[in-house]
Amino acid sequence: MKQKNQMETRFVQPLSCLTLSIITTIGILPPATAQEPSPAKLTCEEVLSNAEQKPRQKQVQKLAQFADPQEERSQLIQQANALFNQGNLPGAEETLCKFLKKYPDDSFGHFQLGNVFFRGKKLEPAISAYREAIRLRPRYAVAYNAVGVVYASQSRWNDAIAEYQKALEINPDYGDALTNVALALWQTNKKDEALASLEKALNIFQKQNRNEKANQVQQLLQRIKTSDDNIS
Structure with a gap:
């Protein structure tokens, strides 16, 4: 079971590295019916x-x-x-x-x-x-997070947030989902919620000794905290 979890983490890693610079808008069709x-x-x-x-x-x-x-x-x-x-x-x-x-x-x-x-x-x-x-x-939290990333790539922020939240309902300490939902919250002008989510993600990554992830989150925190100054 441990080996399987490690495989899943490695495979999904590119999804959790979503940056705002690569987001595109591409429409998709509604989900197919059961038939x-x-x-x-x-x-x-x-x-x-x-x-x-x-x-x-x-x-x-x-x-x-x-x-x-x-x-x-x-x-x-x-x-x-x-x-x-x-x-x-x-x-x-x-x-x-x-x-x-x-x-x-x-x-x-x-x-x-x-x-x-x-x-x-x-x-x-x-x-x-x-x-x-x-x-x-x-209860596949990683898959819910992945759906959220696809929606985020289309700038469907509210849909993305809903999927990230489903992942977090299953695993409240899912650092990647916390980071991703923060990015989506920021895009919907919910700055305080975004910062709170990132602070929690930072704490989790630090406890897990995932230093690279922790550094990425620290950079995002700084970026969001100074965003108002950049706009003005």
Whole structure:
């Protein structure tokens, strides 16, 4: 269980490094109805259809022959992580889509697929993948935080705040969600609430000896505290 949590933390880390300078506005469609295939599923079907027209990778064939399902799961997840970290998003997508076709009830797999979609700016499929992870694992704080980050990337601040708050209801000491909700609160002119959230996040990161995160939060605190002076 500890290893799985570490994998999730490493994989979601790019999401928690959201800065105001990279925020863009991109509209998305409403969530699909229960009768319709989800955006994530439709995207995976397209990915797998394209993959069938290409020569199969030997490594994937070898993994599919493992007798132990847990060993196969672990290998596929590791392969997806490696491809993601290398910047090979199509490869990571294909691996995760194959993984989820075989293991559709794996919440972590859907969460990782959402990360890959988000990095590739496929925002609607990303939200869909995160929602599926939450459906399978209702108290998935990291997935709620991830949905909030997608909304924040579209400047949908109130929607983002709602998702961050859901994550914090599950885990009140979730430092990344506290930092992200502070950024969204600041954008909605709730400066005092933003500062309070950042102060709490700073305290948590310091207790966890996450010095890099603590330094980032300190910089955000200073930026927000001096924002009125900059405006005037």
